[in-house]
Amino acid sequence: MPRTMFDKIWDAHVVRDEPGEIPMLYIDRHLTHEATSPQAFAGLRERDLRVHRPESVVAVIDHNVPTVPGRRLVDVVDDQSVMCIETMEENARDFDIPLLGMNDEEQGIVHVIGPELGLSLPGMTVVCGDSHTSTHGALGIFAVGIGTSEVEHVLATQCLLQQKPKTMHIEIGGELSPGVTAKDVALAVIGRLGTGVGTNHVIEFSGSLVSSLSIEGRMTLCNMAIEAGARAGMVAPDDATIEYVRGRRYAPTGELFERAAEQWKQLAGDPGAHFDAVHEVDLGTLTPQVTWGTNPGMVTDVTSTVPDPAFEDDPVARLETEHALEHMGLTPGQRLQDVGVDVVFIGSCTNSRIEDLRLAAQYVSGRRVADGVRAIVVPGSMTVRRQAEKEGLADVFHAAGFEWREAGCSMCIAMNGDRLSAGERCASTSNRNFEGRQGRGGRTHLVSPATAAATAVAGRFADARDL
Ligand SMILES: CC(C)[C@H](C(=O)O)[C@@H](O)C(=O)O
Ligand code: SF4
Numbered sequence: 001m002p003r004t005m006f007d008k009i010w011d012a013h014v015v016r017d018e019p020g021e022i023p024m025l026y027i028d029r030h031l032t033h034e035a036t037s038p039q040a041f042a043g044l045r046e047r048d049l050r051v052h053r054p055e056s057v058v059a060v061i062d063h064n065v066p067t068v069p070g071r072r073l074v075d076v077v078d079d080q081s082v083m084c085i086e087t088m089e090e091n092a093r094d095f096d097i098p099l100l101g102m103n104d105e106e107q108g109i110v111h112v113i114g115p116e117l118g119l120s121l122p123g124m125t126v127v128c129g130d131s132h133t134s135t136h137g138a139l140g141i142f143a144v145g146i147g148t149s150e151v152e153h154v155l156a157t158q159c160l161l162q163q164k165p166k167t168m169h170i171e172i173g174g175e176l177s178p179g180v181t182a183k184d185v186a187l188a189v190i191g192r193l194g195t196g197v198g199t200n201h202v203i204e205f206s207g208s209l210v211s212s213l214s215i216e217g218r219m220t221l222c223n224m225a226i227e228a229g230a231r232a233g234m235v236a237p238d239d240a241t242i243e244y245v246r247g248r249r250y251a252p253t254g255e256l257f258e259r260a261a262e263q264w265k266q267l268a269g270d271p272g273a274h275f276d277a278v279h280e281v282d283l284g285t286l287t288p289q290v291t292w293g294t295n296p297g298m299v300t301d302v303t304s305t306v307p308d309p310a311f312e313d314d315p316v317a318r319l320e321t322e323h324a325l326e327h328m329g330l331t332p333g334q335r336l337q338d339v340g341v342d343v344v345f346i347g348s349c350t351n352s353r354i355e356d357l358r359l360a361a362q363y364v365s366g367r368r369v370a371d372g373v374r375a376i377v378v379p380g381s382m383t384v385r386r387q388a389e390k391e392g393l394a395d396v397f398h399a400a401g402f403e404w405r406e407a408g409c410s411m412c413i414a415m416n417g418d419r420l421s422a423g424e425r426c427a428s429t430s431n432r433n434f435e436g437r438q439g440r441g442g443r444t445h446l447v448s449p450a451t452a453a454a455t456a457v458a459g460r461f462a463d464a465r466d467l
Contacts, residue, residue, distance in 0.1 A: 202232045341455055367400055
């Protein structure tokens with residue numbers, strides 16, 4: 001029977017699948033971070049259990065770290081964060097797990113460092129106690145976010161009990177013009193299909209637009225699959241994937257790599273494979289996207305206007321729109337390009353890789369951040385940071401008036417000192433815009449790095465294609 005890519009990876013990892021039981025899946029790589037692991041390790045200690053396969057686990061500190069240059073423990077913002085960081089250090093030491101700590105050369109956001117270091121490889125099962133684990137799926141991986149009790153279970157057994165998710169195929173056609181990116185694709189797809197479309201499904205993305213994306217662009221798309229409600233997102237490995245993986249620090253080398261690459265090419269779904277759900281989205285010539293509301297599906301073209309709830313037929317949607325506009329401090333019919341911003345944040349596991357920074361720098365180069373705007377760039381990893389410095393991107397950002405930070409989750413999630421104040425409006429390259437996500441009372445608009453850069457310069461939402 002023809003199989004989907006997900007079926008192939010699933011089949012290769014099922015340890016036990018008995019009627020009436022939840023299937024048990026073998027896990028190849030377990031990534032862990034300080035925010036969701038303390039209780040899991042505490043559970044192991046209580047029961048006097050060891051980590052079953054420490055060499056498959058890598059720990060990183062990313063959520064609670066300050067990103068101020070030259071950061072030290074005294075810069076950590078609160079006791080809770082200090083506790084998370086110190087506990088991660090202690091657990092890594094006691095359980096023999098490699099740790100990318102606050103001042104490690106390779107530290108970064110867990111979903112940036114996984115692919116970057118070759119810790120996540122095509123065909124693997126990858127878990128992390130974090131919803132955006134889907135990012136790794138861009139390489140053709142079943143990468144799934146798990147809860148803290150599951151983290152404990154995987155640490156102890158290397159296996160995960162997992163109800164088999166349904167499969168969904170989203171085929172995306174259309175083309176990208178300069179200044180329009182994978183982030184715009186992700187937002188447009190969620191805008192059209194809704195934030196619940198992927199519920200209980202693993203989404204396989206394909207189509208001419210997806211194939212044309214760089215591997216980092218595919219990561220942005222799979223990262224946002226979670227915001228479409230999915231368990232995971234995936235793209236089948238192709239030649240670009242193999243070239244991306246080649247030479248990564250923990251990737252196989254020589255003959256072993258060639259043999260692995262042959263296998264990776266077989267992972268793509270078979271023609272005629274059955275999906276539980278199928279969607280086709282033709283994005284035509286896509287325009288840069290900006291969210292105007294409080295979920296990622298409340299999105300429109302940067303050239304457009306804030307929607308008017310009066311034109312909304314569905315009473316529930318009308319109420320949601322009204323509520324969102326109230327929180328966002330926006331008026332129905334207002335042109336987005338007339339809306340001024342206070343903060344621009346370029347970072348997060350959605351958009352903080354080297355290509356994102358190159359793109360943003362391209363629009364910032366030779367220009368200045370508008371008066372009154374606080375603009376920060378937070379590279380996704382210290383490796384990305386060094387590369388950006390080497391390429392002169394950091395100088396471009398500095399010269400324009402951006403703050404240039406150290407790696408971490410930063411202002412994507414208000415738990416490390418980087419946050420919005422009440423009422424502040426932010427153009428953010430992150431993935432979540434619910435109320436309070438970037439700080440209580442803060443207003444988040446999700447955009448691409450190109451739009452963020454153009455907006456920083458204009459001081460209001462701007463179309464990078466006009467620069
Ligand atoms: C802290 C963690 C549980 C959380 C997640 O799982 O997604 C965070 O990374 C986020 O983006 O909200
Ligand atoms: S960057 Fe944001 S979305 Fe990504 S793992 Fe960190 S907090 Fe979660």
